[in-house]
Amino acid sequence: MKTFFLNIVSTIRANKRLWVLFLTLAKVSSTSAQSNMLNEYVQEGLRNSQTLKQQQFSLQKAVYALEEAKALFKPNISFNTTISAAQGGRKIEIPVGDLVNPVYTTLNALTNSTKFPQISNTSEQLVPKDFYDLRFKTTMPILNAEIKYNQAIKKEQISVQQTEIQVYKRELVRDIKIAYFNYLKATEAIKVYENALKILQESERVNESLIKNGSANPTVLVRTRNEISKIDAEISNAKGNQLNASAYFNFLLNKDFNAKIEIDNLDTSVLNLNLEEGHREELDKIQAGININKQLVGLSQSYKKLKVGASLDLGSQGRFAHIASSDKNFFNPNAFVLVGVSFDLPVYSFGRNQLKVKQAEMDLAALDTQAQQVKNQLALQAETAQNSLNSAKKVYESKASQISTADRYYRDMLRRYKEGSLNFIELLDAQTQITTAQLQQSISLFDVWQKWVEVERAKASYELK
Known part of the structure; x- marks a missing residue:
């Protein structure tokens, strides 16, 4: 014990x-x-x-x-292109023959020749049959609260x-x-x-x-x-x-x-x-x-402030058929420059x-x-x-x-x-x-x-x- x-x-x-x-x-x-x-x-x-x-x-x-x-304050550059082909739709009638043929007939009679042939009326499809729109788009906010x-x-x-x-x-x-x-x-x-x-x-x-x-x-x-x-x-x-x-x-x-x-x-x-x-x-x-x-x-109150932005488009647009028949550079005939400035200021929103x-x-x-x-x-x-x-x-x-x-x-x-x-x-x-x-x-x-x-x-x- x-x-x-x-x-x-x-x-x-x-x-x-x-x-x-x-x-x-x-x-x-x-x-x-x-x-x-x-x-x-x-x-x-x-x-x-x-x-x-x-x-x-x-x-x-x-x-x-x-x-x-x-x-978001820096420029934004994007490349956009649109190629379209269409068939049918509305047409614009152009009476070229009706306007020119009487003149050509008179000229042939005066010159005693057939140098001025008769032409037919024509029509143009409202929706282009072949079309392209190619551009570099640059956008940049200048003033945006x-x-x-x-x-x-x-x-x-x-x-x-x-x-x-x-x-x-x-x-x-x-x-x-x-x-x-x-x-x-x-x-x-x-x-x-x-x-x-x-x-x-x-x-x-x-x-x-x-x-x-x-x-x-x-x-x-x-x-x-x-x-x-x-x-x-x-x-x-x-x-x-x-x-x-x-x-x-x-x-x-x-x-x-x-x-x-x-x-x-x-x-x-x-x-x-x-x-x-x-x-x-x-x-x-x-x-x-x-x-x-x-x-x-502050963000909700910024609706009252003006928004300003700028844009720049560099591109070309036109029809492929015209380019194919042209001996010039692909872009030169239809090239364009588009500069824009946008202003946005709400007026009334109930x-x-x-x-x-x-x-x-x-x-x-x-x-x-x-x-x-x-x-x-x-x-x-x-x-x-x-x-x-x-x-x-x-x-x-x-x-x-x-x-x-x-x-x-x-x-x-x-x-x-x-x-x-x-x-x-x-x-x-x-x-x-x-x-x-x-x-x-x-x-x-x-x-x-x-x-x-x-x-x-x-x-x-x-x-x-």
């Missing part, structure tokens, strides 16, 4: 040292003090995140969209995407840390149960010896083995939780689900330090949205444009109101996260006190058991209370860490690189 008692005492002392470590204050930064290993995992997760890579693609797409908007506002909107959309990336990074940092603590929580639970199992196995060996010597009732052994079965089941459940926690943690790091997770010592002194307030990117996102809506208001402006103004007003609401929500998130952390610390302190109480209770039960005034079932119950207290304290410690991570996220204290 001596070994059995020593195992209990050593377990209690180990948890007391953990408690003392928790109360020790050290002036260290909140990022480096947690765990160098954990910070390395966080950086690995930020590097390997597939979602972040997707968002980087979206950011690059927004950059390309801005470049496209800038290119819509293009200017569109360019400004694309620029703000880049800011929105950049803040989206920063927000996701903070969310990923929080998820990785919480997943890491969940893994440590499951690992620590396994250790507590395995320690309890060793104590019960030692108790089983001692009770078997006592029964052989006639100093104990055989039912004591039955109860011990029953408790061993329960602990075995708890260990299996804890290992399942550990596997799940490990798989999720590795998933966040984009690694194999069964990859080994290194466990580093955690400096609990950081839990008592006040985290500094950082800048919440969500506010930048809201502000970028407001800026976009301001540009949309109020449609003004209503569009009103709609854009209402969207902007709604977003301004939302900005204040988001500020309040972020402040509330930070406040509730800090309150939850304070409560978790108090729970941890109470669990440490419970271990001390369970220790005293067990020693009293042990003394009475040695004196023969207590049965083994009551002693086993005291030992179970210590195991439960140890497990609850371990869980409560990692609950404190997780609440601390929530505060870090709510205050945006983690320094993103």
Whole structure:
């Protein structure tokens, strides 16, 4: 029985040292003090995140969209050609014979010759039988407010995407840390149960010896083995939780689900330090949205502004039959240059444009109101996260006190058991209370860490690189 008692005492002392470590204050930064290993995992997760890579693609797409908007002010050159052939349709009758033949007859009579033959009337097909229109068309806006506002909107959309990336990074940092603590929580639970199992196995060996010597009732052994079965089941459940926690943690790091997770010592002194307030990117996102809506208001009001554009056409058009019968260059006979300047100024649209402006103004007003609401929500998130952390610390302190109480209770039960005034079932119950207290304290410690991570996220204290 001596070994059995020593195992209990050593377990209690180990948890007391953990408690003392928790109360020790050290002036260290909140990022480096947690765990160098954990910070390395966080950086690995930020590097390997597939979602972040997707968002980087979206950011690059927004950059390309801005470049496209800038290119709208530059000339646009296109090549257009039309080749047509037609048969039938309306015709234009041309009475050439009726007009010319009397003159030709008179001339032949005067010259006493047949130099002027008679010709027939003719007709021309209204739709050309063979026709081509070939041109290089150049257009360029000179004055267009819509293009200017569109360019400004694309620029703000880049800011929105950049803040989206920063927000996701903070969310990923929080998820990785919480997943890491969940893994440590499951690992620590396994250790507590395995320690309890060793104590019960030692108790089983001692009770078997006592029964052989006639100093104990055989039912004591039955109860011990029953408790061993329960602990075995708890260990299996804890290992399942550990596997799940490990798989999720590795998933966040984009690694194999069964990859080994290194466990580093955690400096609990950081839990008592006040985290500094950082800048919440969500506010930048809201502000970028407001800026976009301001540009949309300007865009809707741009209908009142004059639009000026210029165009230049270089080309050739005509009939293939004429070209085929001509000895000149293909383009020269029918080449043309066409220069144009366009002006567009709406006069009246029965109020449609003004209503569009009103709609854009209402969207902007709604977003301004939302900005204040988001500020309040972020402040509330930070406040509730800090309150939850304070409560978790108090729970941890109470669990440490419970271990001390369970220790005293067990020693009293042990003394009475040695004196023969207590049965083994009551002693086993005291030992179970210590195991439960140890497990609850371990869980409560990692609950404190997780609440601390929530505060870090709510205050945006983690320094993103």
